[in-house]
Amino acid sequence: MQFLHYFGAALGLGMIVIGAGLGIGKFAAAAAEGIARQPGAADRITGAVNLPLFLLEGVAILAEVFVLLIVLLK
Amino acid sequence: MLLSSILVQEFAQEPAAEAHRGFNAGETIIEHVSNSGHDHPLIHLPSAFGIDFSVTKHVFMLWLVAAIVFIIVTWYVRRYLRQDRLIPSGFMNGLEAVVEFVRDTVVQPNVGHKWVNTWAPLILTFFTFILCSNAIGLIPLFDTLALLDRFLFHTSPDSFLNRVIHGGTTATANFNVTAALATITFVSIIVAGSKAHGFVKHWKNIAPHGLNPLIYVILIPIEVIGMFVRPFALTMRLAANMTGGHIAILAILSFVFLFTEMFGRAIAGIGVGMVVSVPLAVGISALELIVVLVQAYVFTLLSAVFIGMAIHVHH
Numbered sequence: 001m002q003f004l005h006y007f008g009a010a011l012g013l014g015m016i017v018i019g020a021g022l023g024i025g026k027f028a029a030a031a032a033e034g035i036a037r038q039p040g041a042a043d044r045i046t047g048a049v050n051l052p053l054f055l056l057e058g059v060a061i062l063a064e065v066f067v068l069l070i071v072l073l074k
Numbered sequence: 075m076l077l078s079s080i081l082v083q084e085f086a087q088e089p090a091a092e093a094h095r096g097f098n099a100g101e102t103i104i105e106h107v108s109n110s111g112h113d114h115p116l117i118h119l120p121s122a123f124g125i126d127f128s129v130t131k132h133v134f135m136l137w138l139v140a141a142i143v144f145i146i147v148t149w150y151v152r153r154y155l156r157q158d159r160l161i162p163s164g165f166m167n168g169l170e171a172v173v174e175f176v177r178d179t180v181v182q183p184n185v186g187h188k189w190v191n192t193w194a195p196l197i198l199t200f201f202t203f204i205l206c207s208n209a210i211g212l213i214p215l216f217d218t219l220a221l222l223d224r225f226l227f228h229t230s231p232d233s234f235l236n237r238v239i240h241g242g243t244t245a246t247a248n249f250n251v252t253a254a255l256a257t258i259t260f261v262s263i264i265v266a267g268s269k270a271h272g273f274v275k276h277w278k279n280i281a282p283h284g285l286n287p288l289i290y291v292i293l294i295p296i297e298v299i300g301m302f303v304r305p306f307a308l309t310m311r312l313a314a315n316m317t318g319g320h321i322a323i324l325a326i327l328s329f330v331f332l333f334t335e336m337f338g339r340a341i342a343g344i345g346v347g348m349v350v351s352v353p354l355a356v357g358i359s360a361l362e363l364i365v366v367l368v369q370a371y372v373f374t375l376l377s378a379v380f381i382g383m384a385i386h387v388h389h
Contacts, residue, residue: 047183054375061310064314065310
Protein backbone atom coordinates (compact mmCIF):
# COMPACT_ATOMS: atom_id res chain seq x y z
CA MET A 1 0.00 0.00 0.00
CA GLN A 2 3.00 2.28 0.28
CA PHE A 3 2.77 3.39 -3.35
CA LEU A 4 -0.92 4.30 -3.35
CA HIS A 5 -0.13 8.02 -3.21
CA TYR A 6 1.09 7.75 -6.81
CA PHE A 7 -2.45 6.80 -7.84
CA GLY A 8 -3.84 9.81 -6.05
CA ALA A 9 -1.30 12.08 -7.66
CA ALA A 10 -1.99 10.71 -11.14
CA LEU A 11 -5.75 10.99 -10.69
CA GLY A 12 -5.33 14.52 -9.36
CA LEU A 13 -3.19 15.52 -12.33
CA GLY A 14 -5.82 14.19 -14.70
CA MET A 15 -8.59 16.08 -12.98
CA ILE A 16 -6.52 19.28 -12.96
CA VAL A 17 -6.03 18.95 -16.70
CA ILE A 18 -9.77 18.39 -17.24
CA GLY A 19 -10.70 21.40 -15.14
CA ALA A 20 -8.11 23.77 -16.52
CA GLY A 21 -8.80 22.62 -20.07
CA LEU A 22 -12.53 23.19 -19.68
CA GLY A 23 -11.96 26.62 -18.17
CA ILE A 24 -9.46 27.83 -20.73
CA GLY A 25 -11.60 26.36 -23.52
CA LYS A 26 -14.61 28.31 -22.34
CA PHE A 27 -12.56 31.50 -22.17
CA ALA A 28 -11.12 31.02 -25.65
CA ALA A 29 -14.52 30.15 -27.13
CA ALA A 30 -16.21 33.17 -25.58
CA ALA A 31 -13.39 35.50 -26.61
CA ALA A 32 -13.33 34.19 -30.19
CA GLU A 33 -17.11 34.54 -30.43
CA GLY A 34 -17.01 38.05 -29.03
CA ILE A 35 -14.25 39.13 -31.39
CA ALA A 36 -16.06 37.56 -34.35
CA ARG A 37 -19.18 39.56 -33.54
CA GLN A 38 -17.35 42.78 -32.80
CA PRO A 39 -13.88 42.86 -34.36
CA GLY A 40 -13.48 46.46 -33.25
CA ALA A 41 -13.51 45.48 -29.59
CA ALA A 42 -10.80 42.82 -30.00
CA ASP A 43 -8.27 44.66 -27.82
CA ARG A 44 -10.67 45.21 -24.98
CA ILE A 45 -11.95 41.64 -25.12
CA THR A 46 -8.41 40.26 -25.01
CA GLY A 47 -7.61 42.54 -22.10
CA ALA A 48 -10.69 41.46 -20.21
CA VAL A 49 -10.03 37.77 -20.83
CA ASN A 50 -6.32 37.91 -19.91
CA LEU A 51 -6.59 38.47 -16.18
CA PRO A 52 -9.10 35.74 -15.25
CA LEU A 53 -7.22 33.42 -17.60
CA PHE A 54 -4.03 33.92 -15.62
CA LEU A 55 -5.89 33.51 -12.33
CA LEU A 56 -7.34 30.23 -13.61
CA GLU A 57 -3.90 29.11 -14.71
CA GLY A 58 -2.60 30.01 -11.26
CA VAL A 59 -5.16 27.75 -9.60
CA ALA A 60 -4.20 24.87 -11.90
CA ILE A 61 -0.51 25.43 -11.21
CA LEU A 62 -1.16 25.51 -7.46
CA ALA A 63 -2.98 22.20 -7.71
CA GLU A 64 -0.06 20.76 -9.66
CA VAL A 65 2.35 21.93 -6.99
CA PHE A 66 0.29 20.18 -4.34
CA VAL A 67 0.26 17.01 -6.44
CA LEU A 68 4.04 17.25 -6.67
CA LEU A 69 4.15 17.67 -2.89
CA ILE A 70 2.05 14.50 -2.48
CA VAL A 71 4.60 12.61 -4.56
CA LEU A 72 7.68 14.11 -2.94
CA LEU A 73 6.57 14.13 0.70
CA LYS A 74 4.45 10.96 0.54
CA MET B 75 -8.58 -3.68 -6.82
CA LEU B 76 -6.79 -6.72 -8.21
CA LEU B 77 -5.13 -4.58 -10.81
CA SER B 78 -4.00 -2.07 -8.25
CA SER B 79 -2.59 -4.77 -6.00
CA ILE B 80 -0.63 -6.17 -8.93
CA LEU B 81 0.65 -2.71 -9.72
CA VAL B 82 1.58 -2.15 -6.10
CA GLN B 83 3.55 -5.38 -6.17
CA GLU B 84 5.23 -4.25 -9.36
CA PHE B 85 6.12 -0.98 -7.74
CA ALA B 86 7.35 -2.70 -4.61
CA GLN B 87 9.82 -4.70 -6.65
CA GLU B 88 11.06 -1.63 -8.43
CA PRO B 89 13.42 -0.18 -5.77
CA ALA B 90 15.27 -3.50 -5.56
CA ALA B 91 15.69 -3.46 -9.33
CA GLU B 92 16.73 0.17 -9.23
CA ALA B 93 19.60 -0.49 -6.84
CA HIS B 94 21.81 -2.06 -9.49
CA ARG B 95 20.52 0.18 -12.25
CA GLY B 96 22.87 2.97 -13.24
CA PHE B 97 20.41 5.66 -14.26
CA ASN B 98 17.81 7.09 -11.89
CA ALA B 99 15.64 9.47 -13.90
CA GLY B 100 13.89 11.14 -10.97
CA GLU B 101 17.09 11.92 -9.09
CA THR B 102 18.86 13.23 -12.18
CA ILE B 103 15.94 15.49 -13.09
CA ILE B 104 15.56 16.88 -9.58
CA GLU B 105 19.30 17.53 -9.39
CA HIS B 106 19.18 19.46 -12.66
CA VAL B 107 16.23 21.58 -11.56
CA SER B 108 16.89 22.25 -7.88
CA ASN B 109 19.35 24.55 -6.20
CA SER B 110 22.80 23.27 -5.27
CA GLY B 111 22.70 21.79 -1.79
CA HIS B 112 23.78 23.36 1.48
CA ASP B 113 26.56 20.81 1.86
CA HIS B 114 28.46 21.90 -1.24
CA PRO B 115 27.63 25.52 -2.13
CA LEU B 116 29.66 27.59 -4.57
CA ILE B 117 31.27 29.79 -1.95
CA HIS B 118 31.40 28.87 1.72
CA LEU B 119 30.44 31.72 4.02
CA PRO B 120 30.00 31.54 7.79
CA SER B 121 26.47 31.52 9.15
CA ALA B 122 25.34 34.51 11.16
CA PHE B 123 22.15 34.80 13.29
CA GLY B 124 21.44 31.17 12.50
CA ILE B 125 21.24 31.84 8.76
CA ASP B 126 23.67 30.15 6.40
CA PHE B 127 25.02 32.85 4.11
CA SER B 128 26.80 30.46 1.75
CA VAL B 129 26.38 31.33 -1.91
CA THR B 130 24.45 28.59 -3.68
CA LYS B 131 23.91 28.38 -7.40
CA HIS B 132 20.63 30.24 -7.49
CA VAL B 133 22.10 33.09 -5.45
CA PHE B 134 24.96 33.20 -7.92
CA MET B 135 22.47 33.29 -10.81
CA LEU B 136 20.52 36.06 -9.08
CA TRP B 137 23.68 38.16 -8.88
CA LEU B 138 24.59 37.34 -12.45
CA VAL B 139 21.16 38.33 -13.75
CA ALA B 140 21.08 41.47 -11.63
CA ALA B 141 24.53 42.44 -12.91
CA ILE B 142 23.57 41.78 -16.54
CA VAL B 143 20.34 43.76 -16.29
CA PHE B 144 21.98 46.60 -14.39
CA ILE B 145 24.93 46.92 -16.77
CA ILE B 146 22.90 46.66 -19.99
CA VAL B 147 20.11 49.00 -18.90
CA THR B 148 22.27 51.68 -17.30
CA TRP B 149 24.78 51.54 -20.16
CA TYR B 150 22.14 52.20 -22.80
CA VAL B 151 20.16 54.71 -20.76
CA ARG B 152 23.35 56.69 -20.03
CA ARG B 153 24.27 56.61 -23.69
CA TYR B 154 20.78 57.80 -24.64
CA LEU B 155 20.95 60.64 -22.13
CA ARG B 156 24.41 61.67 -23.37
CA GLN B 157 23.55 61.82 -27.06
CA ASP B 158 22.24 65.13 -28.37
CA ARG B 159 19.29 63.82 -30.40
CA LEU B 160 16.05 62.44 -29.02
CA ILE B 161 15.73 59.49 -31.38
CA PRO B 162 17.14 56.29 -29.87
CA SER B 163 19.33 54.04 -31.97
CA GLY B 164 20.24 50.38 -31.94
CA PHE B 165 19.41 48.45 -28.79
CA MET B 166 17.89 51.56 -27.18
CA ASN B 167 14.89 51.03 -29.48
CA GLY B 168 14.29 47.61 -27.96
CA LEU B 169 14.58 49.00 -24.45
CA GLU B 170 12.22 51.83 -25.32
CA ALA B 171 9.67 49.39 -26.75
CA VAL B 172 9.75 47.32 -23.53
CA VAL B 173 9.43 50.40 -21.32
CA GLU B 174 6.57 51.83 -23.35
CA PHE B 175 4.78 48.50 -23.52
CA VAL B 176 4.94 47.95 -19.77
CA ARG B 177 4.07 51.52 -18.93
CA ASP B 178 1.20 51.95 -21.39
CA THR B 179 -0.47 48.53 -21.41
CA VAL B 180 0.37 47.11 -17.99
CA VAL B 181 0.78 49.93 -15.49
CA GLN B 182 -1.32 52.75 -16.91
CA PRO B 183 -4.70 50.95 -17.31
CA ASN B 184 -4.48 49.40 -13.83
CA VAL B 185 -2.85 52.03 -11.68
CA GLY B 186 -4.27 55.10 -13.37
CA HIS B 187 -2.87 58.37 -14.70
CA LYS B 188 -1.97 59.86 -11.37
CA TRP B 189 0.25 57.05 -10.10
CA VAL B 190 1.94 55.82 -13.29
CA ASN B 191 5.27 57.45 -12.59
CA THR B 192 5.27 56.13 -9.03
CA TRP B 193 4.75 52.48 -9.87
CA ALA B 194 6.09 52.05 -13.42
CA PRO B 195 9.74 51.79 -12.24
CA LEU B 196 8.95 48.95 -9.83
CA ILE B 197 6.88 47.04 -12.38
CA LEU B 198 9.56 47.57 -15.04
CA THR B 199 12.23 46.26 -12.69
CA PHE B 200 10.10 43.18 -12.05
CA PHE B 201 9.61 42.66 -15.77
CA THR B 202 13.21 42.99 -16.89
CA PHE B 203 14.57 40.99 -13.97
CA ILE B 204 12.09 38.12 -14.25
CA LEU B 205 12.35 38.01 -18.03
CA CYS B 206 16.14 37.92 -17.87
CA SER B 207 16.38 35.25 -15.20
CA ASN B 208 13.70 33.15 -16.92
CA ALA B 209 15.45 33.43 -20.26
CA ILE B 210 18.91 32.65 -18.92
CA GLY B 211 17.53 29.32 -17.69
CA LEU B 212 16.87 28.32 -21.29
CA ILE B 213 20.50 28.78 -22.33
CA PRO B 214 22.38 25.52 -21.66
CA LEU B 215 25.47 27.46 -20.61
CA PHE B 216 26.33 25.39 -17.56
CA ASP B 217 25.48 22.12 -19.26
CA THR B 218 28.00 22.98 -21.96
CA LEU B 219 30.50 23.75 -19.21
CA ALA B 220 29.72 20.36 -17.67
CA LEU B 221 30.39 18.64 -20.99
CA LEU B 222 33.71 20.47 -21.38
CA ASP B 223 34.59 19.65 -17.79
CA ARG B 224 33.77 15.98 -18.26
CA PHE B 225 35.80 15.49 -21.42
CA LEU B 226 38.41 18.29 -21.51
CA PHE B 227 39.24 19.99 -18.23
CA HIS B 228 38.80 17.10 -15.74
CA THR B 229 38.67 19.44 -12.76
CA SER B 230 38.47 18.06 -9.24
CA PRO B 231 35.03 17.79 -7.58
CA ASP B 232 35.95 20.63 -5.19
CA SER B 233 36.75 23.20 -7.86
CA PHE B 234 34.48 26.17 -8.48
CA LEU B 235 33.77 25.02 -12.03
CA ASN B 236 32.65 21.60 -10.87
CA ARG B 237 30.35 23.09 -8.27
CA VAL B 238 28.82 25.59 -10.67
CA ILE B 239 27.56 22.83 -12.96
CA HIS B 240 25.42 21.18 -10.28
CA GLY B 241 21.86 22.37 -9.94
CA GLY B 242 19.49 24.36 -12.08
CA THR B 243 20.24 27.61 -13.82
CA THR B 244 16.86 29.32 -13.52
CA ALA B 245 16.83 31.42 -10.37
CA THR B 246 13.08 32.06 -10.72
CA ALA B 247 12.47 28.29 -10.58
CA ASN B 248 13.34 28.51 -6.88
CA PHE B 249 10.32 29.11 -4.65
CA ASN B 250 12.37 31.27 -2.29
CA VAL B 251 13.29 33.71 -5.05
CA THR B 252 9.73 34.11 -6.27
CA ALA B 253 8.51 34.35 -2.67
CA ALA B 254 10.88 37.27 -2.17
CA LEU B 255 9.59 38.93 -5.35
CA ALA B 256 5.99 38.39 -4.25
CA THR B 257 6.82 39.85 -0.83
CA ILE B 258 7.92 43.02 -2.58
CA THR B 259 4.53 43.05 -4.33
CA PHE B 260 2.76 42.43 -1.02
CA VAL B 261 4.53 45.36 0.65
CA SER B 262 4.02 47.63 -2.33
CA ILE B 263 0.27 46.89 -2.31
CA ILE B 264 0.12 48.21 1.25
CA VAL B 265 2.36 51.16 0.41
CA ALA B 266 0.23 52.01 -2.63
CA GLY B 267 -2.98 51.93 -0.61
CA SER B 268 -1.45 53.98 2.18
CA LYS B 269 -0.08 56.57 -0.23
CA ALA B 270 -3.41 56.92 -2.02
CA HIS B 271 -5.80 56.87 0.95
CA GLY B 272 -3.70 57.19 4.10
CA PHE B 273 -2.58 54.31 6.29
CA VAL B 274 -5.74 53.87 8.38
CA LYS B 275 -8.10 54.34 5.44
CA HIS B 276 -6.23 51.66 3.47
CA TRP B 277 -6.98 49.05 6.12
CA LYS B 278 -10.57 50.23 6.32
CA ASN B 279 -10.84 49.76 2.55
CA ILE B 280 -10.29 46.02 2.95
CA ALA B 281 -14.04 45.51 3.42
CA PRO B 282 -16.86 47.64 1.96
CA HIS B 283 -18.64 50.07 4.27
CA GLY B 284 -22.23 50.12 5.48
CA LEU B 285 -23.09 46.44 5.52
CA ASN B 286 -24.83 44.36 8.11
CA PRO B 287 -22.32 43.81 10.98
CA LEU B 288 -22.90 40.07 10.77
CA ILE B 289 -21.59 40.01 7.21
CA TYR B 290 -18.30 41.49 8.37
CA VAL B 291 -17.70 38.42 10.51
CA ILE B 292 -17.40 36.38 7.31
CA LEU B 293 -16.14 39.10 5.00
CA ILE B 294 -13.11 40.40 6.90
CA PRO B 295 -11.44 36.99 7.34
CA ILE B 296 -12.03 36.24 3.67
CA GLU B 297 -10.47 39.52 2.60
CA VAL B 298 -7.50 39.04 4.94
CA ILE B 299 -6.94 35.53 3.59
CA GLY B 300 -7.22 36.94 0.06
CA MET B 301 -4.55 39.49 0.92
CA PHE B 302 -2.10 36.67 1.63
CA VAL B 303 -3.28 34.33 -1.10
CA ARG B 304 -2.44 36.80 -3.87
CA PRO B 305 1.34 36.91 -3.30
CA PHE B 306 1.27 33.18 -2.55
CA ALA B 307 -0.34 32.50 -5.93
CA LEU B 308 2.22 34.78 -7.60
CA THR B 309 5.02 32.80 -5.96
CA MET B 310 3.68 29.42 -6.95
CA ARG B 311 2.73 30.41 -10.49
CA LEU B 312 6.13 31.74 -11.50
CA ALA B 313 8.24 29.08 -9.79
CA ALA B 314 6.07 26.15 -10.84
CA ASN B 315 5.91 27.33 -14.44
CA MET B 316 9.65 27.72 -14.65
CA THR B 317 10.28 24.34 -13.00
CA GLY B 318 7.60 22.50 -14.94
CA GLY B 319 8.97 23.15 -18.40
CA HIS B 320 12.47 22.10 -17.43
CA ILE B 321 11.19 18.93 -15.77
CA ALA B 322 9.19 18.07 -18.90
CA ILE B 323 12.21 18.56 -21.17
CA LEU B 324 14.49 16.52 -18.91
CA ALA B 325 11.92 13.74 -18.50
CA ILE B 326 11.54 13.43 -22.26
CA LEU B 327 15.30 13.47 -22.78
CA SER B 328 15.81 10.82 -20.11
CA PHE B 329 13.83 8.38 -22.28
CA VAL B 330 17.07 7.95 -24.20
CA PHE B 331 18.88 6.51 -21.18
CA LEU B 332 15.87 4.60 -19.90
CA PHE B 333 15.42 2.81 -23.23
CA THR B 334 19.14 2.16 -23.53
CA GLU B 335 19.08 0.41 -20.18
CA MET B 336 15.82 -1.39 -20.86
CA PHE B 337 17.11 -3.01 -24.06
CA GLY B 338 20.73 -3.14 -23.03
CA ARG B 339 22.09 -1.55 -26.16
CA ALA B 340 22.82 2.04 -27.10
CA ILE B 341 21.09 1.91 -30.50
CA ALA B 342 17.65 1.59 -28.86
CA GLY B 343 18.23 4.74 -26.84
CA ILE B 344 19.61 6.65 -29.81
CA GLY B 345 16.65 5.58 -31.96
CA VAL B 346 14.12 6.68 -29.36
CA GLY B 347 16.09 9.89 -28.93
CA MET B 348 16.05 10.69 -32.62
CA VAL B 349 12.43 9.74 -33.23
CA VAL B 350 10.71 10.88 -30.02
CA SER B 351 12.85 12.68 -27.48
CA VAL B 352 14.71 15.34 -29.43
CA PRO B 353 11.76 16.51 -31.59
CA LEU B 354 9.50 16.64 -28.53
CA ALA B 355 12.15 18.44 -26.49
CA VAL B 356 12.58 20.98 -29.28
CA GLY B 357 8.81 21.52 -29.31
CA ILE B 358 8.67 22.01 -25.56
CA SER B 359 11.66 24.36 -25.71
CA ALA B 360 9.78 26.45 -28.26
CA LEU B 361 6.80 26.46 -25.91
CA GLU B 362 9.14 27.48 -23.10
CA LEU B 363 10.21 30.54 -25.09
CA ILE B 364 6.59 31.69 -24.98
CA VAL B 365 6.17 30.69 -21.33
CA VAL B 366 9.24 32.72 -20.36
CA LEU B 367 7.73 35.86 -21.88
CA VAL B 368 4.20 35.18 -20.67
CA GLN B 369 5.21 34.47 -17.08
CA ALA B 370 7.25 37.67 -16.83
CA TYR B 371 4.24 39.50 -18.27
CA VAL B 372 1.78 37.77 -15.94
CA PHE B 373 3.79 38.52 -12.82
CA THR B 374 4.08 42.18 -13.72
CA LEU B 375 0.46 42.43 -14.86
CA LEU B 376 -0.88 40.88 -11.68
CA SER B 377 1.38 43.04 -9.53
CA ALA B 378 0.06 46.10 -11.34
CA VAL B 379 -3.53 44.88 -10.98
CA PHE B 380 -3.15 44.31 -7.24
CA ILE B 381 -1.50 47.70 -6.73
CA GLY B 382 -4.28 49.26 -8.77
CA MET B 383 -6.90 47.48 -6.67
CA ALA B 384 -5.42 49.04 -3.55
CA ILE B 385 -5.53 52.50 -5.18
CA HIS B 386 -8.94 52.29 -6.84
CA VAL B 387 -11.16 50.54 -4.33
CA HIS B 388 -14.23 49.18 -6.07
CA HIS B 389 -16.48 48.55 -3.12
